[in-house]
Amino acid sequence: MTQNSKTNTSPYLVWVIPDDIFNSFSATPRLEIAKEMRNLGWKVDLIAAGANGRQMVQDVEVLCFPQPNVYLIRQVIYHWYVVRHVLRNWRQIDALLFHQVSLPWFLLLRFFSRYQRTSPTFVMDTRTVPMEPVEKATFKDRIRGEFYFVMNNLANRLIDGQTAITQRMAELLDIPSEKLWGTWPSGVNLDQFSVSIGNRQWGGPGDPVNIIYIGSLHYERNLTTLCKAVVSANEAGMKFKLLLYGEGTEKKDLQAFASEHPEEVAVFDGVSHGEVPAVLASAHVGVLPFPDEDKYKVCSPIKLFEYMGSGLPLLATEIVCHTDVVGNGEYVFWAKNAEVDGIFDSLKKVWDARLSLPAMSGEALKAANNWTYKSSAKRLNDALRYGLSISKNGKTPKVNDQ
Numbered sequence: 207m208t209q210n211s212k213t214n215t216s217p218y219l220v221w222v223i224p225d226d227i228f229n230s231f232s233a234t235p236r237l238e239i240a241k242e243m244r245n246l247g248w249k250v251d252l253i254a255a256g257a258n259g260r261q262m263v264q265d266v267e268v269l270c271f272p273q274p275n276v277y278l279i280r281q282v283i284y285h286w287y288v289v290r291h292v293l294r295n296w297r298q299i300d301a302l303l304f305h306q307v308s309l310p311w312f313l314l315l316r317f318f319s320r321y322q323r324t325s326p327t328f329v330m331d332t333r334t335v336p337m338e339p340v341e342k343a344t345f346k347d348r349i350r351g352e353f354y355f356v357m358n359n360l361a362n363r364l365i366d367g368q369t370a371i372t373q374r375m376a377e378l379l380d381i382p383s384e385k386l387w388g389t390w391p392s393g394v395n396l397d398q399f400s401v402s403i404g405n406r407q408w409g410g411p412g413d414p415v416n417i418i419y420i421g422s423l424h425y426e427r428n429l430t431t432l433c434k435a436v437v438s439a440n441e442a443g444m445k446f447k448l449l450l451y452g453e454g455t456e457k458k459d460l461q462a463f464a465s466e467h468p469e470e471v472a473v474f475d476g477v478s479h480g481e482v483p484a485v486l487a488s489a490h491v492g493v494l495p496f497p498d499e500d501k502y503k504v505c506s507p508i509k510l511f512e513y514m515g516s517g518l519p520l521l522a523t524e525i526v527c528h529t530d531v532v533g534n535g536e537y538v539f540w541a542k543n544a545e546v547d548g549i550f551d552s553l554k555k556v557w558d559a560r561l562s563l564p565a566m567s568g569e570a571l572k573a574a575n576n577w578t579y580k581s582s583a584k585r586l587n588d589a590l591r592y593g594l595s596i597s598k599n600g601k602t603p604k605v606n607d608q
Contacts, residue, residue: 219299220299220302220326221251222288222302223236228256232333234508236254239579240266242583245583246587252269254270255271256273264479299326304329304330305333306330306357313360313364329367330361331368331369331370332369332371333370335378335504362381362385369388374530375504387593388586388588389585390583390586392508392510393582394508394515399482399486400515406517411561414445415444415446415563416447419492419494422453425454426501428523430460431549435546453476460473483516492518495523496523496544503527506527515571515577517568517570519566519567520537523541523549537566537569
């Protein structure tokens with residue numbers, strides 16, 4: 207175990223993101239957490255790919271290093287800059303937080319640390335793993351999946367500690383209990399999203415109920431099935447309008463479907479994170495139609511928290527990544543399965559309860575208070591501080607999953 211003798215009252219965290227911070231769909235959670243960690247007393251270097259130098263992104267300072275658009279080589283060049291920065295600040299850094307893509311370079315640093323009197327604590331965080339079905343996976347997907355599998359196995363044996371997005375993710379990866387220092391999920395900025403409530407117009411008994419999905423428009427998200435269920439519900443005498451926002455592999459097919467059913471379905475381009483609250487204000491129910499597959503069982507869907515934070519009642523498939531958050535909350539309409547009939551039945555429940563949606567809105571917002579970026583950052587803070595105490599004192603760690 208790496209020994210860390212630093213006694214600074216403000217611990218120094220270097221957090222490495224192997225993506226372009228300006229184009230990554232996961233940029234906002236990382237920026238929000240970095241901001242909250244700084245509020246909790248950490249000095250944070252959030253490092254990401256981008257134009258060289260320190261920049262402000264969504265009011266958060268990010269240290270960017272170049273990453274040319276050349277497959278594989280891009281990571282080598284980018285991490286050369288990262289390693290150089292780490293070595294220059296070696297004696298001051300308390301914790302290094304990174305993800306699977308960065309592990310090969312941090313294993314080299316971990317080996318180097320054995321010959322130093324003091325060194326940072328090495329912590330790998332897992333937010334996602336590739337789980338494409340074999341029949342749909344490309345050669346590139348399979349190579350990527352094998353890479354992640356090897357990286358997680360190496361981390362289980364060679365890295366000081368780990369964190370994960372959910373407890374279910376940690377169990378999937380068989381992270382040893384002594385290496386799992388904590389879990390921290392996605393979250394929502396309530397100050398930003400709660401404004402949607404005041405701008406939302408609730409219709410009367412005969413007005414359409416606007417249902418919104420905002421996120422990746424990929425085939426595996428079950429969106430065509432959702433569209434068919436909405437059309438079936440309208441044919442049965444209900445009134446729904448489905449609004450789909452985003453980009454993805456299924457977008458053209460969804461646009462074709464919408465052109466055949468313009469009164470029921472509309473497909474829009476993706477919007478910036480700052481525009482999402484205004485878009486959510488135009489809807490009455492937020493939908494999460496994901497199927498019951500492993501990759502969804504272990505995730506922490508950010509849109510779930512943003513829907514709640516904007517005061518949207520939910521229509522969601524009854525899978526564990528949703529039930530683990532919502533529990534018995536009285537602001538959700540459960541779809542028993544991800545098929546047309548399961549979603550149709552939940553739509554019928556929405557229609558029958560449409561006059562209760564404003565009251566359910568308040569319940570959703572109330573529940574969102576438990577899932578803010580501030581609370582998520584507190585869990586990461588606790589995990590890292592506990593890990594630092596382990597490195598310093600050499601005690602046997604236990605799972606920190608508050």
